[in-house]
Amino acid sequence: MKKNLKEIVTVILIFLITACLGIFQPFYSLNNMISDVVYQRPTAINKKIKIIKIDEKTMSVYGPSTEWSRSLPAELVEKLCSSDDTKPSVLAFDVMYIGDKDAQGDARFAKACKDAGNVILAANIVYKTSVDRYTDGVTFVNNRSIDQIEIPYSALAEAGTYAFANTVQDRDGYIRQTQLFVDTPDGTMDSLAYAVYKAYQNKNGKAVETPRLDSLNQTEFTFSGNIEDYEDISMSDVLQGNVDPRVFKDCIVLVGAYAPGLMDSYNVAIEKGSQMYGVEVHANIIEALMEGKFSQPASSVLTGLIFACIAVLFYLWIRRKNIIISVISLIVVIAGEIGAGVLLRNSGWTIPLVYLPIVCTVVLIYKVFAQYLVEKINRKRTLNAFKKYVAPQIVEELSKKNNLEIKLGGENRNIAVLFVDIRGFTTMSESLEPEQVVEILNRYLSLTTKAIFDNDGTLDKFVGDATMAVFNAPFDLDDYIFKAVCAAYDIAAGADEIEAEMMERFGKTVGFGVGVNCGPAVVGNIGCEVRMDYTAIGDTVNTAARLEANAKRGQILISDAVYQAVKDRVEAEPIGEIPLKGKTVGVMVYSVKRVAGKPKTLDVKN
Numbered sequence: 334m335k336k337n338l339k340e341i342v343t344v345i346l347i348f349l350i351t352a353c354l355g356i357f358q359p360f361y362s363l364n365n366m367i368s369d370v371v372y373q374r375p376t377a378i379n380k381k382i383k384i385i386k387i388d389e390k391t392m393s394v395y396g397p398s399t400e401w402s403r404s405l406p407a408e409l410v411e412k413l414c415s416s417d418d419t420k421p422s423v424l425a426f427d428v429m430y431i432g433d434k435d436a437q438g439d440a441r442f443a444k445a446c447k448d449a450g451n452v453i454l455a456a457n458i459v460y461k462t463s464v465d466r467y468t469d470g471v472t473f474v475n476n477r478s479i480d481q482i483e484i485p486y487s488a489l490a491e492a493g494t495y496a497f498a499n500t501v502q503d504r505d506g507y508i509r510q511t512q513l514f515v516d517t518p519d520g521t522m523d524s525l526a527y528a529v530y531k532a533y534q535n536k537n538g539k540a541v542e543t544p545r546l547d548s549l550n551q552t553e554f555t556f557s558g559n560i561e562d563y564e565d566i567s568m569s570d571v572l573q574g575n576v577d578p579r580v581f582k583d584c585i586v587l588v589g590a591y592a593p594g595l596m597d598s599y600n601v602a603i604e605k606g607s608q609m610y611g612v613e614v615h616a617n618i619i620e621a622l623m624e625g626k627f628s629q630p631a632s633s634v635l636t637g638l639i640f641a642c643i644a645v646l647f648y649l650w651i652r653r654k655n656i657i658i659s660v661i662s663l664i665v666v667i668a669g670e671i672g673a674g675v676l677l678r679n680s681g682w683t684i685p686l687v688y689l690p691i692v693c694t695v696v697l698i699y700k701v702f703a704q705y706l707v708e709k710i711n712r713k714r715t716l717n718a719f720k721k722y723v724a725p726q727i728v729e730e731l732s733k734k735n736n737l738e739i740k741l742g743g744e745n746r747n748i749a750v751l752f753v754d755i756r757g758f759t760t761m762s763e764s765l766e767p768e769q770v771v772e773i774l775n776r777y778l779s780l781t782t783k784a785i786f787d788n789d790g791t792l793d794k795f796v797g798d799a800t801m802a803v804f805n806a807p808f809d810l811d812d813y814i815f816k817a818v819c820a821a822y823d824i825a826a827g828a829d830e831i832e833a834e835m836m837e838r839f840g841k842t843v844g845f846g847v848g849v850n851c852g853p854a855v856v857g858n859i860g861c862e863v864r865m866d867y868t869a870i871g872d873t874v875n876t877a878a879r880l881e882a883n884a885k886r887g888q889i890l891i892s893d894a895v896y897q898a899v900k901d902r903v904e905a906e907p908i909g910e911i912p913l914k915g916k917t918v919g920v921m922v923y924s925v926k927r928v929a930g931k932p933k934t935l936d937v938k939n
Contacts, residue, residue, distance in 0.1 A: 355637025386591030402438035414449035427589030447492035496528035526618035544627035556603035743857025749817035752881035784823035848880025
């Protein structure tokens with residue numbers, strides 16, 4: 334019941350958090366950054382859109398553009414529009430020609446535009462912040478209140494069409510929206526791009542289609558080209574006859590600033606880190622109008638609810654799946670959202686792309702973290718329980734494999750086996766209280782256990798007052814035979830302190846006999862399904878047990894196989910070949926006196 338309640342609360346939280354993110358969309362800049370990568374991708378540009386650029390080359394020939402006579406743009410119009418073989422469908426100037434300059438140049442430019450009949454000129458709307466009222470009387474702050482409109486000088490305004498050239502920058506400073514027209518006190522004024530589009534469509538007998546717009550007559554558009562993708566030609570080359578003007582026939586020709594010093598460049602959504610000149614922005618908007626590449630945000634409420642349902646389903650799906658399937662599922666969700674976003678974008682709707690991946694990623698991290706904590710707690714509980722009964726190394730090895738289930742089975746391994754038994758324990762136990770016997774036994778077994786673990790051995794079992802250990806099982810151990818001998822030495826050497834303590838407290842003393850052998854054995858879980866032990870069986874084990882049985886108090890007996898493996902690091906006294914119970918052939922045995930790196934020589938006690 335408690336677990337089910339936790340699941341219900343988790344599902345509700347995921348739903349509410351995702352829905353709120355989708356509805357209120359707080360991560361504006363992050364969402365735009367991801368959306369721009371997915372939505373704003375360059376395509377094949379329209380070759381009918383060309384740019385005549387006022388660049389540094391042009392200004393090196395004719396001087397700064399602010400000092401030009403209007404005769405210069407007039408000459409450009411005359412050169413392009415004087416013949417039907419060269420005349421563009423539309424010729425638009427993204428340049429402000431406000432106020433009178435020189436009478437002759439002004440008149441010539443106005444006449445050239447009037448005679449051409451296809452020229453669209455740039456105007457500028459100056460906005461201010463004002464307090465306005467809705468129709469129901471509620472006041473609001475209007476940041477887009479028109480203060481004034483700067484239009485071409487009067488003769489030029491009468492000679493051609495003009496439209497506002499203002500750009501629309503989002504809150505993050507990037508251009509990805511455009512305003513197609515505004516309502517002014519004198520009527521509706523089109524944007525430069527929209528006016529060019531309408532003129533081109535009308536000239537070619539095509540329908541003018543207006544996309545869905547918001548309350549400010551704005552819409553988001555998709556860029557077609559990156560910076561400098563559109564064909565651009567220096568104005569000086571056109572005026573000097575270096576370019577055949579027939580290349581502009583029936584095209585949309587835009588004239589605009591194309592030099593850093595002219596201060597007409599902007600951050601754009603399609604190419605982060607670089608700026609695009611305003612005339613290129615207009616070219617992209619015109620092509621978007623021609624291709625219908627516009628979109629409006631889908632309903633935030635509907636989007637939030639759909640995202641919330643997907644996030645909940647994602648959580649319910651992965652909560653019992655492994656990490657690989659969960660990660661693959663996250664990738665599928667993200668890829669599916671991107672695919673759906675692209676399809677909707679092509680249909681004129683935009684959905685935010687950042688919120689669902691964020692929630693699903695957090696859900697996945699939560700699932701992995703929670704699963705990790707639960708498994709860690711369960712593993713720790715199981716490890717602590719198992720370590721009371723079996724060798725800790727066995728449990729640790731199993732836990733690394735994420736498997737704490739002990740099963741029947743064994744394997745053939747070369748191992749070293751150590752047996753140690755307390756000498757005189759039976760006689761001592763008859764003269765002491767049971768509590769004292771247990772205390773002494775625990776003290777001795779603690780010593781044997783520590784010595785075995787300090788030398789990386791596996792504690793196999795306690796059998797009464799005896800201890801069995803194996804080395805090189807269940808996993809490989811470097812120099813395992815020598816480590817088995819070191820463990821035997823540590824047991825024998827450590828017994829002196831305990832013997833002195835027992836003599837002082839109880840007036841009794843006991844000691845150890847140790848046997849070490851090495852060779853092949855079957856190692857694994859031996860027993861039945863309801864009761865099993867991790868142990869080793871075979872002749873190697875039996876021989877080690879017989880060596881321990883023949884060892885005197887304080888003596889370490891090792892087989893010839895052990896001695897041959899460690900003789901360069903061990904000082905041992907040959908005992909000779911001794912018969913062992915159960916074996917038809919005697920075994921050459923050595924008594925260890927000293928071990929390299931250890932502090933003292935062992936003495937056999939009677």
